[in-house]
Amino acid sequence: MLRYAVHRFLSAIPTLLLVATLAFVLLHAAPGGPFDSDKRILPAIQQSIEAKYHLDEPLWRQYLRYLSDLGRGDLGPSFQYRGTSVNEIIAQGFPVDLTVGAAAIVLALIIGVAIGINAALRRGSSEDYGSMAIAIVGISTPVFVVAPLLVLVFAVNLHWLPAGDWVGGSVKHLVLPSVALALPYIAYIARLMRASTIEVMNSPFIRTARSKGLPLRVIILRHALRPTLTPLVSFLGPAIAGLITGSIVVESVFGLPGIGRYFLTGALNRDYTLVVGITVLYGALIVLFNLLADLCYALIDPRVRLR
Amino acid sequence: MACAMLSTRGIVDVSDPPLLQIRGLSISYPSERGAIGALRGIDLELAAGECLSVVGESGSGKTQLLLAILGLSAPSAQVRGSIRHRGQELVGMRAAQLNRIRGKRIGMVFQDPMTALNPYLHVGAQITEVLRQHEGVRGRAAEQRAIELLESLHMPEAAQRMRQYPHELSGGMRQRAMIAIALIARPEILLADEPSTALDVTVQAQVLSLFRELRERTGTAIVLVTHDLGVTAELADRVAVMYAGRVVEQADVRTLFESPRHPYTEALQASIPRTDAALPTHLPSIAGTSPDPAALPPGCAFAPRCLYRLPVCQMNPPALIESTAAHWKACHYDGVLGKIRGDAA
Amino acid sequence: MRPTHGFWRQAFERLRRQRMSVAAGLVLTAIALACLLIPMLSSSDYYTPHYEYLSRTPTLAGGHWLGTDPLGRDMLLRVMWGCRISLAIGITASLISVLIGVAWGAIAGYAGGATDSSMMRAVDILYSVPYVPFVIVLTLLFGRQVWLLFVAIGLVSWLDIARIVRGQTLALKQREFIEAARVSGTHGAAMITRHIVPNLIGIVIVYATLTIPTVILFEALLSFLGLGVQSPLASLGSLVADGASEMQSHPHLLIIPAVFLALITYCFNYLGDGLRDAFDPRDR
Numbered sequence: 001m002l003r004y005a006v007h008r009f010l011s012a013i014p015t016l017l018l019v020a021t022l023a024f025v026l027l028h029a030a031p032g033g034p035f036d037s038d039k040r041i042l043p044a045i046q047q048s049i050e051a052k053y054h055l056d057e058p059l060w061r062q063y064l065r066y067l068s069d070l071g072r073g074d075l076g077p078s079f080q081y082r083g084t085s086v087n088e089i090i091a092q093g094f095p096v097d098l099t100v101g102a103a104a105i106v107l108a109l110i111i112g113v114a115i116g117i118n119a120a121l122r123r124g125s126s127e128d129y130g131s132m133a134i135a136i137v138g139i140s141t142p143v144f145v146v147a148p149l150l151v152l153v154f155a156v157n158l159h160w161l162p163a164g165d166w167v168g169g170s171v172k173h174l175v176l177p178s179v180a181l182a183l184p185y186i187a188y189i190a191r192l193m194r195a196s197t198i199e200v201m202n203s204p205f206i207r208t209a210r211s212k213g214l215p216l217r218v219i220i221l222r223h224a225l226r227p228t229l230t231p232l233v234s235f236l237g238p239a240i241a242g243l244i245t246g247s248i249v250v251e252s253v254f255g256l257p258g259i260g261r262y263f264l265t266g267a268l269n270r271d272y273t274l275v276v277g278i279t280v281l282y283g284a285l286i287v288l289f290n291l292l293a294d295l296c297y298a299l300i301d302p303r304v305r306l307r
Numbered sequence: 308m309a310c311a312m313l314s315t316r317g318i319v320d321v322s323d324p325p326l327l328q329i330r331g332l333s334i335s336y337p338s339e340r341g342a343i344g345a346l347r348g349i350d351l352e353l354a355a356g357e358c359l360s361v362v363g364e365s366g367s368g369k370t371q372l373l374l375a376i377l378g379l380s381a382p383s384a385q386v387r388g389s390i391r392h393r394g395q396e397l398v399g400m401r402a403a404q405l406n407r408i409r410g411k412r413i414g415m416v417f418q419d420p421m422t423a424l425n426p427y428l429h430v431g432a433q434i435t436e437v438l439r440q441h442e443g444v445r446g447r448a449a450e451q452r453a454i455e456l457l458e459s460l461h462m463p464e465a466a467q468r469m470r471q472y473p474h475e476l477s478g479g480m481r482q483r484a485m486i487a488i489a490l491i492a493r494p495e496i497l498l499a500d501e502p503s504t505a506l507d508v509t510v511q512a513q514v515l516s517l518f519r520e521l522r523e524r525t526g527t528a529i530v531l532v533t534h535d536l537g538v539t540a541e542l543a544d545r546v547a548v549m550y551a552g553r554v555v556e557q558a559d560v561r562t563l564f565e566s567p568r569h570p571y572t573e574a575l576q577a578s579i580p581r582t583d584a585a586l587p588t589h590l591p592s593i594a595g596t597s598p599d600p601a602a603l604p605p606g607c608a609f610a611p612r613c614l615y616r617l618p619v620c621q622m623n624p625p626a627l628i629e630s631t632a633a634h635w636k637a638c639h640y641d642g643v644l645g646k647i648r649g650d651a652a
Numbered sequence: 653m654r655p656t657h658g659f660w661r662q663a664f665e666r667l668r669r670q671r672m673s674v675a676a677g678l679v680l681t682a683i684a685l686a687c688l689l690i691p692m693l694s695s696s697d698y699y700t701p702h703y704e705y706l707s708r709t710p711t712l713a714g715g716h717w718l719g720t721d722p723l724g725r726d727m728l729l730r731v732m733w734g735c736r737i738s739l740a741i742g743i744t745a746s747l748i749s750v751l752i753g754v755a756w757g758a759i760a761g762y763a764g765g766a767t768d769s770s771m772m773r774a775v776d777i778l779y780s781v782p783y784v785p786f787v788i789v790l791t792l793l794f795g796r797q798v799w800l801l802f803v804a805i806g807l808v809s810w811l812d813i814a815r816i817v818r819g820q821t822l823a824l825k826q827r828e829f830i831e832a833a834r835v836s837g838t839h840g841a842a843m844i845t846r847h848i849v850p851n852l853i854g855i856v857i858v859y860a861t862l863t864i865p866t867v868i869l870f871e872a873l874l875s876f877l878g879l880g881v882q883s884p885l886a887s888l889g890s891l892v893a894d895g896a897s898e899m900q901s902h903p904h905l906l907i908i909p910a911v912f913l914a915l916i917t918y919c920f921n922y923l924g925d926g927l928r929d930a931f932d933p934r935d936r
Contacts, residue, residue, distance in 0.1 A: 015780045022781070026789050140918040142869045144876040144889070145910040148896035156900050204422040211377055211417075212437050212488065213409035216402070222436070226427045238779070245784040245873070252877065253896065263785065264877060267792045275789055282782035290780055302472045303426055 001298060001305050008294050012287045019283030023276040024066050028059065075277035078266075086277035089262055096166060096258035097247055103178035104243065105236075108185035113232070115186070116193025123198060131190060138187025143246045147180040147253040164254040177254045181246045185239065192235060196228045203227075226300050233300060237293030244282050324393065326496055326528050327353035327376070332388035332398075334371055334380060342385070343601045345371045347552040349388070350627060353496065358522060358529040360543035360560070362536065362575075366597050368552040369532045370418075373498045376530075377415060378405050392496075411441040414489030415498040419505040420481035424473040430484045431469025434491055441492045456487045460517055479510035486517065490527070497521075497529045503538065515541055536579060540564060548572050551598050551608035554627055557635040568636040570613045573644045607639070615640040663854065666930040673926020676919035683916060687735035690728065698729040699884035710904055719904050721894065730886050731909055737887040738916065741805060742868035748806030749867065750860045753813025754852065760814070761821025762844055772818065775811050783808060784873070791879045801871070801880065808870050809863045816859055817852060824851055854931040862924035865917035872913060888913040 057065070069076065075086035115135075119128040154176060155163035161176050200206065201224060209223045248260035255261070259278055266274040298304045332349040335342040346368045353359050363369045374380050376390055376397065390397040392408065409415075417423035425433060434456075435449040444452065450469060457465035460483045473481055482502065489497055502518070503511035519542060521527060531542060539546055539560065546563045548556040548571065556569035567573045574593045580586060595612035598604065604611060610620040619639050627637040667673060691698065702724035710719040710727070718727035760771035787804045794800055824830060824847075833847050872889025874880035876896075881887045886894075888909050895906030 012780075015777045018777055019781055022786065023789075026786075026793060136921060137914070137918060140865065140921050141910075141914045142872060142917070144873060144896075145892055145913060148892070148899055148906055149910065152899050152903055152906065204417065204419065205425040207379055208415075208417055208423045208485075208488070209425070210379055211409055211415040212440065213406040213411060214436065214440055215406060218436075218440075223425050223428070227425075241782060241784075244782060248784070249873065249876070263788075267788050268878070270792070275785075275792065279782060279785045279789060282785050283780065286780045286782055301427065303474050 076273040078274045093259040104181040107182040112186045112189025116190040119194045120197035135187040135190045144249045200227045233297045237290040240289040325352040328391040330389045340601045356526040357544045360531045360539040360546045363549035367549040411492045413496045414494040416489045418501045420485045555637045663930045670926040676922035680919045687732040690732045698733045734888040742864045745806040745867045746863040749809040753810035757814040757817025761818040858928045865920040
């Protein structure tokens, strides 16, 4: 098991390296320098700025410097917000993402698993068909459609919840964004769990368990639960990528001061270091979550560990 | 059904009530083409301590028979008829009651041990949970009993195997684990669904000798489902031959092999090449194909392929009647068989 | 050896029996026809502002069946154009995805060994790259050029298809007709194109159909964030974005394009599901 963990950890490194390198390439491939603006800058000032940001060094040196900075966790200064580093901006915005994202995942897991397993156990009933039809709608409807619609219905028309903004610690402001983010996941997890439950309950080893005279509760908890949940674990790794994308949209629609919004405004304002820095962060998050998902999977399924 | 039975393995006292009594068991499944009858009126009995072999090809319904006894048929199955265990009616019994019989009075060994064992749990846990459920024995005591049982089944390094997962064991070891699961609560009946089919030939021989030992040591009654006549000859006291969801012949093993009375049985035996005679110039096989359960012909299901076919065979299905002592057959033809045997060409 | 005529016929029969998928297919055809014909038959256009008709709500009378937008442009026409753009980008970009994915997967699967492992390692690594942020950065850097849009969007799904195709190729390699072909001298590229690819068509159709909604949604997302098609051209995504900012006063501006977008993706998903069951029936 430990060998497996180490192995997976090591293979995450080339991915991180690739993300960082791509980010660096993009940073320096931009037509025009990062400080191009409509104003003209005196050549002397231009030179001193370039020296300060090491832009006058050969590219490979800049690359190594960039990598070593990354290794220390330093993502550089923001061009938009002079005097603030990218790290500081991320530190400010990340808790928002964390809260909304965590709420969304928890919501999606609880509701999705419940609906999915319920549909499977009541297979063929109208409850089954109904919930699966709604699930398809949930998966097909994109976040940026759902989010404004939620605002329209719950904030504008019904006045039950605020239309946006963020007040730390306020549950009211958390509801709509996390629901909007969670919706496609609820739908996907429900379908996944339904298929998985059906497959597991029809499998030969469940039949063996029944032949032992074990009560249904024991069969479900002891024999069926783990195999049913394994596809969920596999899914959560890649799901983080979608969560990241979704958070960009949700923060934009609801005006939340999270990393996604900084990313977007950074993109529109040509704040290269911020944008690229956040991209590297996203890459690291995806790699991390995939790693965690793989490790959880190996914990659950003993057949994987020996590979 | 009162009869005297003498088998090569000893005299069975028939004043004991049958352990298992099956009457008119029928199972059908709904499908787009109408109801498919997997079992169509089965009558069988199992006496204490005897080994009854149910022989048939795939699709004859023999696995369905075993599953129905323990109430493990698919949810869409319609089960009709009666299965009595020591007088208790099993068909339609509620799950809570049935669970007291499953594993404890009747154990089952499934066909493919690789898929029949839970890959996520230790092998030992899958054995001891039966003890925990039925006898309240847990922990070290349960493990001890499991290890003893595995050792008696000739499982090498039994104690280590307990902590391993099914995929870490070989095929033969997995099958032993399955047998241990079925036997650990000391049931009086063991249902075995093709216990050696999924294994290599050498391991097959081992498993068969295990079963033989089992019978001699514990006197557990066995219902052995197989398509292999060789296995039947080795282990069975009595044999029931199934075709297309019906029992077509039933007799003690010696009689069945020496003088079969149903054309299908004769044809089955004839299709096995014998090592004690010259090889025929071409292997005899049964003409035609197995019938489609959704489109069975009226009358006897074997009639289209039968060499002794009479006009009545295609109109009325024959009933299972006792033609000589303890020898039952479902066939309209009353004459002597022998068209296939003896002819080498 | 190609899949026989019977293979296609059987699959088609199974598809025909899935009523929801058939319905989905019909709806899509209806939308496609509508978005092709309606702008052609209409007398006005989608981009000229008409200041006399600002933000009218939908009415059956008076010509503007779906209302108008804040610049007085007819919503029906704009939505139809939006559908055109979305469908065009969706189908073209997913074709790009499919071509790249099939080539990658078939070559990796057929070649086997080190080539296979390195190609699939590349896929694994690329999977972890945060794609959407990268595309956003790209559009930021290189501007909103059409070719960039097509390529970037087309690259979003090839990874999944490559994996599936590689798996199928591995399975096909074991089949006897490949052995037979090899014995008779077919190798390499000829083997791949003549024997492997035709047998992949079924699964490729399924995944191509399922990729289209992903691609459409991705383009819509970019447009929503302001990085996709440029005004006055409108895709469903940009229409939704425009509608979202007006939704308090004129909700129809949001709801109508949202409904069309959801309908198109919903139908492609249902159709793709049905195709998958038709080509590979298993217990659902």
